[in-house]
Amino acid sequence: DSGVTQTPKHLITATGQRVTLRCSPRSGDLSVYWYQQSLDQGLQFLIQYYNGEERAKGNILERFSAQQFPDLHSELNLSSLELGDSALYFCASSRDRSSYNEQFFGPGTRLTVL
Amino acid sequence: AQSVTQLGSHVSVSEGALVLLRCNYSSSVPPYLFWYVQYPNQGLQLLLKYTTGATLVKGINGFEAEFKKSETSFHLTKPSAHMSDAAEYFCAVRGGSGGYQKVTFGIGTKLQVIP
Numbered sequence: 001d002s003g004v005t006q007t008p009k010h011l012i013t014a015t016g017q018r019v020t021l022r023c024s025p026r027s028g029d030l031s032v033y034w035y036q037q038s039l040d041q042g043l044q045f046l047i048q049y050y051n052g053e054e055r056a057k058g059n060i061l062e063r064f065s066a067q068q069f070p071d072l073h074s075e076l077n078l079s080s081l082e083l084g085d086s087a088l089y090f091c092a093s094s095r096d097r098s099s100y101n102e103q104f105f106g107p108g109t110r111l112t113v114l
Numbered sequence: 115a116q117s118v119t120q121l122g123s124h125v126s127v128s129e130g131a132l133v134l135l136r137c138n139y140s141s142s143v144p145p146y147l148f149w150y151v152q153y154p155n156q157g158l159q160l161l162l163k164y165t166t167g168a169t170l171v172k173g174i175n176g177f178e179a180e181f182k183k184s185e186t187s188f189h190l191t192k193p194s195a196h197m198s199d200a201a202e203y204f205c206a207v208r209g210g211s212g213g214y215q216k217v218t219f220g221i222g223t224k225l226q227v228i229p
Contacts, residue, residue: 035219042220042221043158045217045218090158107155
């Protein structure tokens with residue numbers, strides 16, 4: 001158990017819909033990262049937040065957005081969903097802003113868009 | 115820009131045999147390199163990392179990796195495979211300027227251990 005929690009574990013929805021994925025980092029970790037894992041794209045870094053502020057941006061679509069709240073939990077919002085958005089979405093956390101520190105991954109949320 | 119190439123999306127070894135998973139990187143700055151492991155239905159877990167200093171890095175579960183700058187490689191090895199090593203392994207590189215903290219992962223190598 002990494003100490004990172006993600007909810008829900010599974011999510012099935014339809015095209016065009018909007019969903020919210022939630023992540024609670026390990027106690028004391030200030031950075032939260034979001035990744036998308038799919039069969040054709042592999043593991044793609046989406047975005048990093050540090051202590052409530054956006055720190056780094058990767059291959060995140062404009063239809064996707066994220067935020068980190070004062071209690072340090074984070075939410076990833078996916079809107080206007082397409083079939084191709086079906087993937088595993090991982091959240092990871094680390095102690096500080098430097099991504100060279102170990103990242104602790106949550107168990108993931110499996111999103112299926114029908 | 116940084117990138118990693120993992121040679122072989124699937125590797126099969128016999129139990130007790132040497133495990134060798136290959137990773138080559140490209141980075142415009144001195145890299146930080148990582149190996150992560152993903153067991154079925156779980157998130158990724160750090161095996162080991164190289165930042166600076168000793169080029170031979172030892173990790174958990176008997177794995178180690180050697181940073182070879184001249185070959186731009188960071189191959190993962192284990193002398194004797196165990197059934198519990200069956201998993202997917204990801205090489206990753208972090209590096210950049212201006213505070214850019216992106217970590218780039220390879221496509222992963224699935225390790226199968228044959229009894």
